[in-house]
Amino acid sequence: MCLSIPARIMSINDNMAEVSAGGSIFKAGLHLIEDAKPGDYILLHAGFAIQKISEAEATETLKIIEEMNNAMKDTP
Amino acid sequence: MKYIDEYRDKEVISKLADMISRSVRKNYTFMEVCGGHTNAIHRFGIASLIPECIRLVSGPGCPVCVTGKSFIDKAIACSKLENSIIATFGDLIRVPGSASSMEKERSLGADIRIVFSALEALEIARLNPEKKIIFLGIGFETTAPGTAVTVKQAEIAGMQNFFILNAHKVMPPAMEAIIKDGVNIDGFICPGHVAAITGSAIFNFIPERYRLGCTVTGFEPVDLMQSILMLIRQNNDNAPKVEIQYNRAVTEMGNALAQKNLSEVFEPCNAYWRGFGIIPVSGLKLRMKYEKFDAENIISSVVTDDEDDPSCICGEILRGVKSPSACPLFGTLCVPENPTGACMVSNEGTCNTWFRYMING
Numbered sequence: 449m450c451l452s453i454p455a456r457i458m459s460i461n462d463n464m465a466e467v468s469a470g471g472s473i474f475k476a477g478l479h480l481i482e483d484a485k486p487g488d489y490i491l492l493h494a495g496f497a498i499q500k501i502s503e504a505e506a507t508e509t510l511k512i513i514e515e516m517n518n519a520m521k522d523t524p
Numbered sequence: 525m526k527y528i529d530e531y532r533d534k535e536v537i538s539k540l541a542d543m544i545s546r547s548v549r550k551n552y553t554f555m556e557v558c559g560g561h562t563n564a565i566h567r568f569g570i571a572s573l574i575p576e577c578i579r580l581v582s583g584p585g586c587p588v589c590v591t592g593k594s595f596i597d598k599a600i601a602c603s604k605l606e607n608s609i610i611a612t613f614g615d616l617i618r619v620p621g622s623a624s625s626m627e628k629e630r631s632l633g634a635d636i637r638i639v640f641s642a643l644e645a646l647e648i649a650r651l652n653p654e655k656k657i658i659f660l661g662i663g664f665e666t667t668a669p670g671t672a673v674t675v676k677q678a679e680i681a682g683m684q685n686f687f688i689l690n691a692h693k694v695m696p697p698a699m700e701a702i703i704k705d706g707v708n709i710d711g712f713i714c715p716g717h718v719a720a721i722t723g724s725a726i727f728n729f730i731p732e733r734y735r736l737g738c739t740v741t742g743f744e745p746v747d748l749m750q751s752i753l754m755l756i757r758q759n760n761d762n763a764p765k766v767e768i769q770y771n772r773a774v775t776e777m778g779n780a781l782a783q784k785n786l787s788e789v790f791e792p793c794n795a796y797w798r799g800f801g802i803i804p805v806s807g808l809k810l811r812m813k814y815e816k817f818d819a820e821n822i823i824s825s826v827v828t829d830d831e832d833d834p835s836c837i838c839g840e841i842l843r844g845v846k847s848p849s850a851c852p853l854f855g856t857l858c859v860p861e862n863p864t865g866a867c868m869v870s871n872e873g874t875c876n877t878w879f880r881y882m883i884n885g
């Protein structure tokens with residue numbers, strides 16, 4: 449029951465959204481996040497969007513791994 | 525799928541595996557607190573990607589698993605009220621209570637329905653004004669804000685037939701209980717979705733008070749591998765701290781709106797955890813303003829014992845002391861279809877995860 453999955457907001461009606469994840473459509477309450485728009489990615493947990501997912505941070509994390517790897521390669 | 529594929533990328537994973545093997549200097553034991561992590565670690569075979577000197581142990585972060593028998597007994601008492609409907613997350617229905625489970629009661633005619641969200645339970649209440657709807661509220665900081673929103677909506681709508689049987693819990697006190705128990709670990713893989721709500725700062729007491737490292741971690745293989753690397757480095761440098769690996773969803777202060785909803789509806793209380801007993805201020809109870817939604821008020825008091833089947837070692841597993849393979853019932857008498865203990869019920873339960881991935885260790 450405790451899984452949360454990344455999902456994309458398709459449409460918003462009042463405080464409820466239709467979101468898509470892994471090819472399925474779910475309903476998600478938007479009561480717990482601010483300024484949600486269609487196209488945003490959110491974490492869906494037990495019928496609620498619990499947080500927006502930051503694309504910038506997602507890319508940054510992967511960049512850091514790459515940099516760490518390069519740094520380690522340079523040290524014998 | 526965005527935010528999944530990149531974090532399952534084989535090349536990135538193998539780079540991380542390489543960095544990990546070049547960084548290890550001793551034996552390390554890290555505890556993944558969250559059942560979602562336990563599941564992901566087995567599903568992606570993380571243990572096979574890292575050197576043997578790193579041991580991963582599971583902790584108490586599966587809400588179904590730590591729910592005591594008395595909660596199930598109370599839920600069954602609710603299901604026996606006249607004109608009642610139980611609305612529950614699916615996993616709970618197979619958890620054994622003292623004498624029965626909700627699944628058994630359902631086959632005997634009780635109206636027990638599986639919902640994916642507390643809002644769905646409220647909807648059932650709207651559609652069935654002549655019935656009492658009891659939602660079984662379990663889960664950690666990730667789940668409780670959704671229950672809080674639902675309770676507030678029930679209040680606004682003036683619902684008279686909607687109730688919560690509540691056993692929501694919070695994570696940090698259980699982690700502290702594990703440390704105080706003397707379980708030998710070198711750091712925590714901290715629950716990323718709890719922290720998405722609370723912020724990473726709730727774990728600060730762990731390095732400050734107990735000098736143990738923490739990384740707040742996502743649920744994909746790259747996330748887990750990177751976190752393991754971070755914990756190894758914290759250990760090697762003898763510099764325990766709280767690091768956020770799961771930056772795309774977690775900040776230091778978390779989700780303020782969710783926290784506000786949570787604290788409007790709930791206040792801290794002591795709570796029972798299977799395997800631990802009562803842990804001080806580890807639970808959430810409805811504030812006085814919302815007490816009328818408390819299902820405990822509509823059942824006569826159910827007194828049962830939370831003692832488990834003596835041969836089930838769920839308690840030690842939840843505290844990270846033993847593995848399922850040490851349990852004589854594992855895979856023989858106790859299987860997911862017919863669980864003896866709660867750890868075998870949920871997909872995030874350690875025994876269930878081990879069984880599904882057939883790990884013999």
Ligand code: SF4
Binds near residue numbers: 848851858864865
């Ligand atoms: S295998 Fe079953 S009986 Fe044994 S500890 Fe796990 S849940 Fe309990």
